[in-house]
Amino acid sequence: MPLNEGLKGKVYPRVELEVTAERVLQFADAIGEDNPAFRSAQGGAALGFGAQIASPTFLTVLHIMGGAEVVLDPDLGLDYTRVVHGEQEFEWNRPVQVADRLGAEPRIADIYSKGPNEFLVIEAEIKDPSGNAVAVSRATLLSRGTAERG
């Protein structure tokens, strides 16, 4: 069943993440990241950062939280068992660091089809509590074989 293209531009409720030292270290461990800046406050300080910083793709945590709202939206008509992560982009204005409070309102930036597949683009600007943009996340999910045959 095709996706509901009428949802293009829909903005979802804000998701929030408080960045803790434990979570940042757990993520570093999971991806085999040994740079000391990702592992402790001292390690971050030794490399000139004000705190322990998060591995660049730590933003995945927020992306998963926000993406869940979108993919589980009953109005969208997405069958999650057909979904493949096709593309991912992050842009960073600065590294995420411990004690950051990040928020994002995921938005359906685009829905389109190519051949038998449909593409869902989810975009989120990740901001600090003062509204400064920290990063942008853009994910393209591929829904296999659900496009309407023309």
Place this chain on the structure above:
Amino acid sequence: MAPRRFDEVKVGDEIPPLQKVVRREDVKAYADASGDQNPLHQDDAFAMSVGFPGIIAHGMFSMAHVAKAVTDWLGDPGGLRRLKVQFRQVVFMDESLVARGEVVSLDEGTKRARLSVTAEVQRAGERLLVIKNSEAEVQLG
């Protein structure tokens, strides 16, 4: 370690390949750390029901590996400005994932470099690109 300096880098430079064998416990740890608990990455029976021989690694795990290859080369864990990847193949357990990158352009004004990046596995004697048509932008010193 100081970030790599702009005048040390030229177009065509390759970053050291970064290799990692992807184990089941890595995928479990990544599921817990990222919050992505999709059964495709944890439940063999489920993965087989959608046509795979067993569980597959998260695409974002491969992306993290590429990011690490780039920041290791850069010498600045906070210097990655942009990373855009296309996932083209899945990664099965115990496969060896290799991330690579090459400098494709340099901007003197901003002291930034753009790199093309890939990640690959060997499967049945063939080299398969897991991540291709992908690029990174970094801040040099």
